[in-house]
Amino acid sequence: MKLVVFLLLHMFGSAHGRCFCQVTGDLDDCACDVETLDRFNNDQLFPKLQTLLESDYFRFYKVNLNKPCPFWTANSHCGLQDCAVKPCSPNEVPEGLRSSSSHNKYSAEANEQSKECEQAKHLGAVDVSLSDETRKALLNWSKHDDEAERFCVVDDEQSPDSQYVDLLLNPERYTGYKGPEAWQIWNSIYEENCFKPFTVKRPLVPNSYQSSSGSEARTFYSWLEGQCVEKRAFYRLISGLHASINVHLSARYLLDDSWFQKKWGHNVSEFRQRFDSELTAGEGPKRLRNLYFLYLIELRALAKSLPFFQQRSFQLFTGRAEDDQRNKEMLLDILQLARSFPLHFDETSLFAGDEKEAAKLKEDVRLAFLNISRIMDCVGCFKCRLWGKLQTQGLGTALKILFSERQIESLPNQSSEQQPSFQLSRQEIVSLLNAFGRISTSIRELKNFRSLLAEER
Numbered sequence: 001m002k003l004v005v006f007l008l009l010h011m012f013g014s015a016h017g018r019c020f021c022q023v024t025g026d027l028d029d030c031a032c033d034v035e036t037l038d039r040f041n042n043d044q045l046f047p048k049l050q051t052l053l054e055s056d057y058f059r060f061y062k063v064n065l066n067k068p069c070p071f072w073t074a075n076s077h078c079g080l081q082d083c084a085v086k087p088c089s090p091n092e093v094p095e096g097l098r099s100s101s102s103h104n105k106y107s108a109e110a111n112e113q114s115k116e117c118e119q120a121k122h123l124g125a126v127d128v129s130l131s132d133e134t135r136k137a138l139l140n141w142s143k144h145d146d147e148a149e150r151f152c153v154v155d156d157e158q159s160p161d162s163q164y165v166d167l168l169l170n171p172e173r174y175t176g177y178k179g180p181e182a183w184q185i186w187n188s189i190y191e192e193n194c195f196k197p198f199t200v201k202r203p204l205v206p207n208s209y210q211s212s213s214g215s216e217a218r219t220f221y222s223w224l225e226g227q228c229v230e231k232r233a234f235y236r237l238i239s240g241l242h243a244s245i246n247v248h249l250s251a252r253y254l255l256d257d258s259w260f261q262k263k264w265g266h267n268v269s270e271f272r273q274r275f276d277s278e279l280t281a282g283e284g285p286k287r288l289r290n291l292y293f294l295y296l297i298e299l300r301a302l303a304k305s306l307p308f309f310q311q312r313s314f315q316l317f318t319g320r321a322e323d324d325q326r327n328k329e330m331l332l333d334i335l336q337l338a339r340s341f342p343l344h345f346d347e348t349s350l351f352a353g354d355e356k357e358a359a360k361l362k363e364d365v366r367l368a369f370l371n372i373s374r375i376m377d378c379v380g381c382f383k384c385r386l387w388g389k390l391q392t393q394g395l396g397t398a399l400k401i402l403f404s405e406r407q408i409e410s411l412p413n414q415s416s417e418q419q420p421s422f423q424l425s426r427q428e429i430v431s432l433l434n435a436f437g438r439i440s441t442s443i444r445e446l447k448n449f450r451s452l453l454a455e456e457r
């Protein structure tokens, strides 16, 4: 015991301790602890999930990246729609941006900015290339999906602007997308879509480090505590998603960008800027706890979805019967594993109020999510938009599952003539598993950062 206390004290002084100081022990709203969850994810679930996500069924995601931003005029900086960095106004940097020789025409400052723009544009671009063969196969798949009579097709999928993207070709990583525009996205999500009144200020809003006193944080957290568990959960899920994205950007940072190589890897200082409790006025470790919370929610949704995927008629259709069967077994294996995780939530505490209240709550949450997915159309960097849309859709699907527990449980008893009471589209399935794959990867990356920070001492 003494040794433990000594180790803890020793750790708290270091960056390692400061990033992870509160990220240990029991998790709120759940009867489980961080250490058990780490072992479960890193040793068991993560490797299986990685293999599944490399399969053809899960790597192709259909998405419309060309919807206009419905809420504000998304400035297309640098005169290029996919350039994401704010400081460049269109007249500064016209089309010629693509050729690097055009840099000479601008002042040193504009030059610096356009370089940043160009980096963000380049790194943020989405590779939409597919082989002819894949294209044909995907046509076959969607024919199959249509025949399965989805009754709630997401309209996006039908739009001629929607296209398939190979997720393996477009990893989520550092893109150089930052600054006021990226900030505006998160700000409108937290401020206008998280059930929070304007009078309650979020702690540590960027650019106000000094002014954000302890009292603001106290007001905020006491407001949060007063919310019903689902609305509190909503805020924490968004914060967890934000944390996960930042873990990815820090773990796949562009460390070296020269003409002969691009090197991506861990940037510990970037990680600390986002999660060190000293550098974030105590917010960092809370963000990481929210990441664990998000993991648990999505894990629970996977566990609850098992009866849906177990239906005999359900296929992960790609037309290659053997692969399809193997992938389905792999998926069921993962879902069984999720179900076996012993420390899920208290069944009565979440998504289980009286029926009328639950229906109202479900609708509130659904609308808020719908809105957040529309905000994603305002993300200037295409690759960030892709992963933003995928992850919000995945989380939305997880919530749909959690709110539909009864319908899913009754699936096996339905006769085949009945309209099924619960359905998931291919797009929802792909986003659900891939979104969870991101969170699972983030938890795995925390292990790497723990050891990198421990080495630093």
Ligand SMILES: *[C@@H]1O[C@H](CO)[C@@H](O)[C@H](O)[C@H]1NC(C)=O
Pocket (backbone or CB within 6 Å): 133, 136, 137, 140, 319
């Ligand atoms: C599409 O499906 C048809 C019939 O199911 C099959 O003959 C054809 O080979 C498939 N095409 C591809 C590219 O998989």
Ligand SMILES: *[C@@H]1O[C@H](CO)[C@@H](O)[C@H](O)[C@H]1NC(C)=O
Pocket (backbone or CB within 6 Å): 071, 188, 189, 192, 193, 368, 371, 372, 375
């Ligand atoms: C949707 O989000 C936008 C942008 O944050 C906000 O202005 C609007 O009030 C939100 N609408 C709803 C219905 O929540």
Ligand SMILES: *[C@@H]1O[C@H](CO)[C@@H](O)[C@H](O)[C@H]1NC(C)=O
Pocket (backbone or CB within 6 Å): 253, 254, 255, 256, 267, 268, 269, 270, 271, 273
């Ligand atoms: C790591 O990130 C910081 C910003 O947090 C940046 O200043 C630094 O150059 C990055 N390190 C490398 C090796 O890219």
Ligand SMILES: *[C@@H]1O[C@H](CO)[C@@H](O)[C@H](O)[C@H]1NC(C)=O
Pocket (backbone or CB within 6 Å): 409, 410, 412, 413
């Ligand atoms: C489904 O049927 C089984 C066996 O007939 C029964 O034990 C189970 O309670 C039923 N489930 C539901 C949700 O009706």
